[in-house]
Amino acid sequence: MASEGLTALLTGSLIRGMTTLTDADALEGLRDALGLLKDREQVAERLLASSAKHSFDPDEELDWDAPFEDGKWFWPPELVSLYDTPMWRRMSEEQRILLSRHEAAALASLGIWFEIILMQLLVRHIYDKAATSAHVRYALTEIEDECRHSKMFARLIARGGTPLYPVSRAHQNMGRLFKTVSTTPGSFTATLLGEEVLDWMQRLTFPDDRVQPLVRGVTRIHVVEEARHVRYAREELRRQMVTAPRWSQEFTRVTSGEFARVFSVAFVNPEVYRNVGLDRREAMAQVQASGHRREVMQTGAKRLTDFLDDIGVLRGVGRRLWKSSGLLA
Numbered sequence: 301m302a303s304e305g306l307t308a309l310l311t312g313s314l315i316r317g318m319t320t321l322t323d324a325d326a327l328e329g330l331r332d333a334l335g336l337l338k339d340r341e342q343v344a345e346r347l348l349a350s351s352a353k354h355s356f357d358p359d360e361e362l363d364w365d366a367p368f369e370d371g372k373w374f375w376p377p378e379l380v381s382l383y384d385t386p387m388w389r390r391m392s393e394e395q396r397i398l399l400s401r402h403e404a405a406a407l408a409s410l411g412i413w414f415e416i417i418l419m420q421l422l423v424r425h426i427y428d429k430a431a432t433s434a435h436v437r438y439a440l441t442e443i444e445d446e447c448r449h450s451k452m453f454a455r456l457i458a459r460g461g462t463p464l465y466p467v468s469r470a471h472q473n474m475g476r477l478f479k480t481v482s483t484t485p486g487s488f489t490a491t492l493l494g495e496e497v498l499d500w501m502q503r504l505t506f507p508d509d510r511v512q513p514l515v516r517g518v519t520r521i522h523v524v525e526e527a528r529h530v531r532y533a534r535e536e537l538r539r540q541m542v543t544a545p546r547w548s549q550e551f552t553r554v555t556s557g558e559f560a561r562v563f564s565v566a567f568v569n570p571e572v573y574r575n576v577g578l579d580r581r582e583a584m585a586q587v588q589a590s591g592h593r594r595e596v597m598q599t600g601a602k603r604l605t606d607f608l609d610d611i612g613v614l615r616g617v618g619r620r621l622w623k624s625s626g627l628l629a
Contacts, residue, residue: 332542333610343535344434347528351441354524358452362517364459372512373397374404374460379501381568381593385586387578399576404515405462406569407498408453413467413475414494415446415453420479421487422446425536438532445525456518465569471562478559483548485540489556489613491533492604493563497627499526500600534607541611553613557621564597564625594626601627 330337380400382388388396422443426436457464466472482490502519505511541549573583587593605628608614614622622628 330542332538337539338535341434344438347438347532348434350528356521358448358521368512373510374401374512374515376505376508376511381587382583384592385590387583387586395576401460402462402572402575405457405460406465406572408457409465410566411453412450415450417475417479418491419443419446425484442529449522452518465571467566471566483551485537485544485548485552486555488533488537489552490559493559495526495530496604497600499523538611553615553618556613557618560622560625560627564627597627598629
């Protein structure tokens, strides 16, 4: 649940005004700890060219009617939340695979939630920018991608015969507040948080022949197209952390840390345990105590946290919040 302090910060940002990027910000010579920033239009043109060559229609690309294969997982076992816990060791192979089926559905449900928020953040980002620019054209292209991804994830959930796993009401309301009042750098930081850990897991999933072919196909499409989204968000966040006012930079540090805490909780939906016949409370306790699970989440987040550290996001209170999330060692 969002803290009162975070709610006050979010609401206060409406009073101080939103961060906008003017043409003056695009002047050559902008630099951060990673070096010179690339020209925004050139980056967008390259991403548009890549989109034209490597975009997919999941309805046509994937065989949705093929039966699931007996004995195959729906998520790599090492990435299932209970892996290597005492409860896992007591479970039958059939029950472990069933849990992977429900966790894959829960992650797809989480992905839909993130992507619907992301689409709204992108629309807000380009609202006052030149519609003829490559930067805006790519943002619109990314929104197209995210629409297809959300439909693809929804179809995967339905095909798997599991329930939809919505986030908690508190997280739903927090997302509604965030997408309404987020500053531009805060939006792109949250975007990367929502994309990069799941992307790391999917890069392990799509080449894994222990996993159902349909799941591998879904993750392959998502990985290829999300690589462009991550590039776009990283380049824009670097620019924003150089050009945004100091209050906005600090606001980004604090809110990103708080959302890292939300993300680490939302990544495991406790209803999956009830639906596969496990004790929900005991399962959650074992996940929280699992050194393997902590290592998985920190490894999955490391590329992102290293990047955020380099560009000055992981400082002060924000860094302490990231540590408390369990995503930063």
